[in-house]
Amino acid sequence: MPDAILIRHCFRCKDPLPETRKDSYCKPCRNHKSKEWSAANPKKRSQMAKNWRDKNYDSRRHWERHYEETHRKEKYATHKRWRAGESGKTWIERNRAKDSATAGRWIKTHRPSVNARRKRHWAANRGRLREYARLKRERNPERIRLLDRQRYVRHREKRILLSIAVRAKRLQAEGNATPEQCRELLEQFKSCCGYCHTPLTYKNKTYDHKTPLSRGGTNYIENLIPSCRPCNARKHTRTYEEFVKLIQP
Ligand SMILES: [Zn+2]
Numbered sequence: 223m224p225d226a227i228l229i230r231h232c233f234r235c236k237d238p239l240p241e242t243r244k245d246s247y248c249k250p251c252r253n254h255k256s257k258e259w260s261a262a263n264p265k266k267r268s269q270m271a272k273n274w275r276d277k278n279y280d281s282r283r284h285w286e287r288h289y290e291e292t293h294r295k296e297k298y299a300t301h302k303r304w305r306a307g308e309s310g311k312t313w314i315e316r317n318r319a320k321d322s323a324t325a326g327r328w329i330k331t332h333r334p335s336v337n338a339r340r341k342r343h344w345a346a347n348r349g350r351l352r353e354y355a356r357l358k359r360e361r362n363p364e365r366i367r368l369l370d371r372q373r374y375v376r377h378r379e380k381r382i383l384l385s386i387a388v389r390a391k392r393l394q395a396e397g398n399a400t401p402e403q404c405r406e407l408l409e410q411f412k413s414c415c416g417y418c419h420t421p422l423t424y425k426n427k428t429y430d431h432k433t434p435l436s437r438g439g440t441n442y443i444e445n446l447i448p449s450c451r452p453c454n455a456r457k458h459t460r461t462y463e464e465f466v467k468l469i470q471p
Pocket residue numbers: 232233234235236237247248249250251252
């Protein structure tokens with residue numbers, strides 16, 4: 223029976239192989255073997271994959287770009303899944319600085335749409351976000367206080383104005399000044415106290431109401447004057463004129 227000798231059998235499952243197959247294993251068994259080998263040699267496997275990627279860099283990039291352009295949503299969803307998964311998490315942990323730098327760059331170049339999206343998100347989830355912030359504050363007050371302090375330093379002008387605005391609102395005073403107006407005002411005074419001319423630093427800078435809010439002054443920029451803390455405290459409820467008279471030597 224010479225024919226029977228020619229029929230080859232799979233090394234693994236011993237099933238007869240089709241004549242055209244060059245491999246010594248049938249298809250499922252070959253797959254199985256490859257998987258086994260990959261599991262036993264993970265380093266070699268990933269090196270091989272890397273070699274392949276490097277060798278086909280250009281065409282791979284081309285197709286990736288093409289795919290990205292035609293499948294933006296899918297690409298984003300895949301990326302999001304990857305970030306949430308094990309390998310994404312490990313990568314982010316190891317490349318935290320790089321990751322946040324990328325995010326920062328993206329935000330910078332997409333500022334208007336980012337702001338619009340944040341606004342929409344805030345408007346749609348106001349109650350939930352407030353509650354979430356409260357919970358976060360309760361869970362880790364130390365960390366939140368630190369962040370608050372850092373934010374305060376970053377947006378000093380804004381914060382000073384905000385606290386002024388809050389007081390103005392409580393006293394039902396009219397008007398509001400913008401950070402830009404205050405910066406201009408500060409420049410006019412060469413960043414010095416409007417009363418004692420001490421150079422204003424980050425720590426002692428305040429804005430004083432020339433006519434105090436408590437005496438019917440407004441919160442418009444015309445009624446504001448840069449002032450050091452000691453002067454502001456000493457002036458108390460006096461008007462600008464009354465205080466200037468008092469401190470004149
Ligand atoms: Zn087989």
